[in-house]
Amino acid sequence: MPRPMAPSGFVKPTLDTRFHIDYEWWERSSHDLALYMVGHLCAEHKEQFATNPPEEAQIDWIDPQTGQVLRVDPLRYTLLTHCCHQPDFISGRTSLVDSVFRALLAAGNRPMTPVELAERTGRPAETILRTLSGEEVYRGLRPFIEDT
Amino acid sequence: MSPRATQSKQYWVEEFQVQQSDLDYLYSVLLEQETPLTADEMALVLMRHRVEQESQAPARRGGSDQYQPTGTYQVGDELSFPSVGYARGKVIEIRPGDNPYYGSYMVLRVSFASGKVLEFASGLAPEHVEWTEQLVEEEESTYLSPEELFIEYGGEVADAIERELEQHDDLVRLAGRWFPRSLLANINSGHLNLAEAILDMHGGGPMTTREIMEQVGMLGGVNERLAEFSLNYGMQGDSRFDEVGPAGQVLWFLARMEPEGVQHPPVRLAYEPIPSDPELLTSDLRLLEAEIGDEHSNLPAARTGQPQAVTVTLIYPHRRSGTLPLSPLLRSMFPTAYQSPRVRFTIVDAEGGQEYPAWVVRPEGYVYGLGDLFDRYDVPVGSYVTIQRTPDPGRVLINLHLHKPRKEWVRSARVENNRLRFENVQRPVGTDYDDLMVIDVPDPDAIDMLWRRLSERGIPLEQIMVDVMRELSASSPQGHVHAKTLYSAINLIRRSPPGPIFARLVALPQFGHVGGAYWRLSDREAVP
Numbered sequence: 001m002p003r004p005m006a007p008s009g010f011v012k013p014t015l016d017t018r019f020h021i022d023y024e025w026w027e028r029s030s031h032d033l034a035l036y037m038v039g040h041l042c043a044e045h046k047e048q049f050a051t052n053p054p055e056e057a058q059i060d061w062i063d064p065q066t067g068q069v070l071r072v073d074p075l076r077y078t079l080l081t082h083c084c085h086q087p088d089f090i091s092g093r094t095s096l097v098d099s100v101f102r103a104l105l106a107a108g109n110r111p112m113t114p115v116e117l118a119e120r121t122g123r124p125a126e127t128i129l130r131t132l133s134g135e136e137v138y139r140g141l142r143p144f145i146e147d148t
Numbered sequence: 149m150s151p152r153a154t155q156s157k158q159y160w161v162e163e164f165q166v167q168q169s170d171l172d173y174l175y176s177v178l179l180e181q182e183t184p185l186t187a188d189e190m191a192l193v194l195m196r197h198r199v200e201q202e203s204q205a206p207a208r209r210g211g212s213d214q215y216q217p218t219g220t221y222q223v224g225d226e227l228s229f230p231s232v233g234y235a236r237g238k239v240i241e242i243r244p245g246d247n248p249y250y251g252s253y254m255v256l257r258v259s260f261a262s263g264k265v266l267e268f269a270s271g272l273a274p275e276h277v278e279w280t281e282q283l284v285e286e287e288e289s290t291y292l293s294p295e296e297l298f299i300e301y302g303g304e305v306a307d308a309i310e311r312e313l314e315q316h317d318d319l320v321r322l323a324g325r326w327f328p329r330s331l332l333a334n335i336n337s338g339h340l341n342l343a344e345a346i347l348d349m350h351g352g353g354p355m356t357t358r359e360i361m362e363q364v365g366m367l368g369g370v371n372e373r374l375a376e377f378s379l380n381y382g383m384q385g386d387s388r389f390d391e392v393g394p395a396g397q398v399l400w401f402l403a404r405m406e407p408e409g410v411q412h413p414p415v416r417l418a419y420e421p422i423p424s425d426p427e428l429l430t431s432d433l434r435l436l437e438a439e440i441g442d443e444h445s446n447l448p449a450a451r452t453g454q455p456q457a458v459t460v461t462l463i464y465p466h467r468r469s470g471t472l473p474l475s476p477l478l479r480s481m482f483p484t485a486y487q488s489p490r491v492r493f494t495i496v497d498a499e500g501g502q503e504y505p506a507w508v509v510r511p512e513g514y515v516y517g518l519g520d521l522f523d524r525y526d527v528p529v530g531s532y533v534t535i536q537r538t539p540d541p542g543r544v545l546i547n548l549h550l551h552k553p554r555k556e557w558v559r560s561a562r563v564e565n566n567r568l569r570f571e572n573v574q575r576p577v578g579t580d581y582d583d584l585m586v587i588d589v590p591d592p593d594a595i596d597m598l599w600r601r602l603s604e605r606g607i608p609l610e611q612i613m614v615d616v617m618r619e620l621s622a623s624s625p626q627g628h629v630h631a632k633t634l635y636s637a638i639n640l641i642r643r644s645p646p647g648p649i650f651a652r653l654v655a656l657p658q659f660g661h662v663g664g665a666y667w668r669l670s671d672r673e674a675v676p
Contacts, residue, residue, distance in 0.1 A: 060247040060255065062269045064278040066231035067217030069245075069255050069267040081249075110231075 013133045015125055018111035018144040021104050025140040036139065037075050040102055042083040049075060063108040070108065079105060096123050096131055097138045104141070111144035153233075154199045155291055160301035166194075166312040173197055174309075175328060182371040184325035187313070191306035196294040217272040221256055229268070235260055245269065250276050322380045322398075333375055335382030339364075343379070344388055344402065352405025354492045357383075357398055392492035392507070394541045401492060406507070410490055413512045414469035416596065417643065419444050422609055424648035425655075433650040436631055436665055441475030442645035443513035448476065455480065457536040461582045462522075463639045464529045468592055470519020472533060474508065478515070497521060498536070498547040518546070525550060528558065530586030530636060531579040549580035559623065559633075560588040561640055563598045568641055570619050585636035599641045612642050613649065614658055617669050628666040 013019075026033040038049060058071040061080050072080065083089060084106035090099050099121035104112065106120075114132070118125035132141050153159045174190050185193070215227040225239045237258035245253040253272045259265050269276075292300070313319050313326055320329050342364040347353050357376045380398055383389040390406060393399035403411070426446065429437065437445055441460055458477045466472055491508040495517065506517030518533075525548055527533075534547040553576040560573040575588050589595055602612065616637050621627035631653060635646045653659045659667050 060245055060250070060269075062217070062247075062250060062253075062272065062276060063231075064276060066229075067215065067268045067270075067272065067277070068231060069269050071246075071267075 013129060013143050015114050015129055017129075018113050019100070019104070019117070019132055019141055020111040020144040021101065021109050022137075022140045022142040023109075025137060025142060029140070031139075034073075034075060037079060040079055040083065040089075040098070040105065041075070042086050042089075045078050045083055049078075061108075063110070066108070066110070068108065080108065090121055092122070094121075096121070096127065097141065099123060100128060100132070100141055101139050152199075152202055152291060154195075154202045154297070157301065160195075160297065161304045164301075164305060164308055166308055170194055170198075171312070171316070178326070178328055179331060182331070182374045184322070184327035184373065184377040186324050187306040187310040187326070188302060190309050190326065191302045192294070192298045194309065195298050195302065195305060199294045199297065215268060217269050217277045218274055220254070220271050227258070229258070229266075232260070232266070235262075237261075237266070240265070242270075320381055322377060322384060325377060327374070327377055327381075331374075332381055333378035335378050339379065340382055340386050340388070343383060343400070347389070347400060347402045348405070353401035354392055354399035355401075357400065360400065390490055391488045392490050393488065394491055394493055397542065399492060401490075406490070407516065409469065409471070409516045410507045410509055413509070413514065414465075414471060414516075416465040416468045416599070417471060417512065417514055419643045419645075422644055422648040424651040426647055426651070428651040428654045429647065430654065432665060433631065433646075433654070437646045437650060440632065440635065440646050441473060441477060443473035443475055444643075444645040445475075445647055455537075457534055459532050459534040461585050462527065462529055462531050462533060463585070463636055464587065464589060464595070465639055465643055466514070467522060467527065467529050467531075467589075468596070469514075470517065470522055472515040472518060472535070474510070474513040474515055478535065479510075479513075493541075494543045495521070495535075495546045496538070496543055498545045499525075499550050503543075521546065521548070525578055526553075526576075527579055528575075528577060528581060528586055528588055529640075530581045530584075532581060550578055551580070553578035558586050558588045559620075559637075560590060561595065561637070562591060563594040566598065566601065568595075568598060568616060568619060568637075570623055570637070572623055582632070584630045584632040587636055587640065589640070595640050602641055607642075609638075609642060609644060609648060610652055610656060610658070612638060613652055614669065616641075617659070617667070621669060626662075627668045628662050629668065631665040631667060634667070 023033070038046065041049060055074055058073055059077055061070045061072045061077050062068070063070070084102065089106065090102050094102065100117050100123075103117055103120040104110075112120075114125040114129040117123075117128050121128070131138065132143075174185075174194060177190075177193055178185060213227055215221075215229050221227065221239050221242070223239050223242055226236055227239070228234045228236050237260045239256045240259045241257035243255050243257070245255055250269070251273050254270045256268045256270050257265055258268055298305075313321070318329050319326050320332070343360050346360050346363045347355060357380050361375060361379060380391075383400060384391060388403060390401045390403045391398060392401045421444075438447055441447070442463075455477060458475075460472055460475065460478065463473075472478065489510050491510070493506055493508065495504045495506045496502070497504070502521075504517055504521055506515060508515050521527075527548060532549050534549065536545040536547060538545060555574045556577045557572050557574055558577065559570050560575070562569050562571070570587075573588060577586075613634065617629055617634060620629045620633060620637055631646070631650055634653075635644075635649050638644055638649060653661075653667050658670055660670050662668050
């Protein structure tokens with residue numbers, strides 16, 4: 001079967017377009033990913049990391065749904081294995097961009113459509129689409145270009 | 149979890165291509181069923197097959213080549229990965245796991261065709277895995293069935309199949325059905341001679357293939373549909389037979405017993421194309437040309453679907469030939485056969501209920517068989533004729549807008565000293581007509597003689613226009629002539645669609661525009 005066509009960067013995203021956290025965008029940008037990640041920790045771990053700064057070494061994290069292994073730092077590992085499972089990880093008080101970021105973080109950055117993200121964040125899919133389709137890229141949230 | 153590819157529009161519409169394996173499968177279905185299939189039927193068969201193939205693929209069944217986090221693998225193993233759209237990847241390296249939380253496990257480095265390298269766990273304890281076959285089963289119930297997919301995308305798939313099959317000489321198509329040539333029942337000259345004799349005994353036809361088969365008892369022991377298809381195919385390739393059925397219906401007629409006016413266009417319909425520049429026509433004249441609907445006008449195909457009724461205004465060549473022009477609008481509503489240039493159908497007189505056999509002759513663009521009806525009601529040139537559809541595609545109603553005949557003043561054409569003359573006369577008229585196009589023709593033979601003489605002498609259209617316009621001007625106080633009147637009058641003695649006439653009205657100095665669709669001769673030309 002022919003491979004699915006990769007969405008073009010020039011094609012306007014739709015409700016069927018999948019988005020992900022583009023970590024390369026973070027590397028290129030002047031923003032501090034680690035600092036931003038700390039903001040998503042639960043209160044318990046936020047305090048723990050404040051008193052004991054995390055090690056630099058990376059560790060395996062295994063996506064329980066796909067078996068894919070990601071090499072992550074301890075901070076991200078904690079987010080994936082503990083904080084994102086807390087009931088208030090995504091709540092009405094979380095901003096839309098942060099909610100989407102957290103939803104993707106919790107899913108191991110598995111690309112999702114605005115409709116799927118709406119189910120996880122409780123925000124309207126159209127609003128998510130409008131926010132992520134603008135000229136400005138928020139927190140590295142970008143359309144996913146399939147290349148596998 | 150990635151959805152199945154066959155569930156997507158992208159799969160069926162944007163990327164669908166008929167593969168050799170698809171053709172092999174369709175061929176086997178045709179062989180097994182011994183029944184010719186339409187492209188739509190094949191599309192459904194193929195869509196069922198592809199959906200079933202995908203659902204039973206090793207990746208779906210959890211077969212040996214689908215990656216499982218709990219499985220163990222070697223360098224060099226090739227696996228499919230559900231999380232990346234079931235893409236196949238090759239294990240290029242294996243390292244020990246680096247997280248005591250998961251216990252003892254290994255990490256596979258997997259290379260994909262795109263060049264991307266991802267890592268996947270192997271030998272993982274089941275408690276660390278949420279991905280199970282159960283999840284796949286849950287999704288199963290949400291999938292569209294092949295029949296639902298066919299409703300959504302079957303048209304595109306059928307088109308793709310049809311395009312592909314047209315490239316294959318070993319498949320034949322008849323009346324929209326396909327079958328392998330090599331599997332057809334053998335139709336020999338004896339069968340065809342018998343078919344000819346049967347049709348001859350029945351006045352040439354029309355007869356269905358089954359009726360012919362029943363009469364001669366041929367092809368016993370062969371699947372009935374295959375026998376019918378094979379005989380159709382044999383007859384299609386023999387010029388003695390003409391397939392004349394309307395859409396979806398195969399009817400046979402003996403070509404030599406078709407009416408003369410169907411085998412050869414009536415002489416008064418003959419048209420030698422006249423060069424003209426359509427760009428010269430004003431928008432009003434273009435509208436007029438479309439309204440007239442001459443079969444030789446280069447009008448765009450009707451886009452209104454199949455209309456319920458179409459009204460045309462008779463011009464002399466059609467009145468004389470007992471025909472109607474197959475204008476784009478009329479073409480769209482008449483019975484259409486799949487590939488037949490001639491279609492036999494029945495016209496029903498909306499007034500009297502009588503039925504008349506009639507023919508659509510597509511290549512030359514006319515409907516034949518209305519002569520008796522026109523004569524019966526003494527229909528004048530310029531009359532309105534309305535054709536209405538019926539639920540039966542092989543029958544149409546014809547409405548001549550009849551009323552009790554009453555004496556009316558109409559333009560009458562006669563030949564005097566080899567010239568066409570017009571005068572207003574009172575005559576009984578029993579139909580509704582277009583005031584601008586109505587012409588009484590008391591002596592059609594004289595008109596036809598003049599037509600023949602002008603044709604033989606090759607008199608140019610411009611000259612005929614000036615002569616006819618001069619005669620028409622005489623019966624109008626201001627000498628103004630409507631473009632439609634000129635078109636109707638010229639067609640008494642020269643077959644021409646409106647385009648060349650209208651273009652000359654605009655372009656030539658002999659004619660002057662006086663407003664609307666009215667024209668007059670310039671002062672110099674007006675002098676007889």
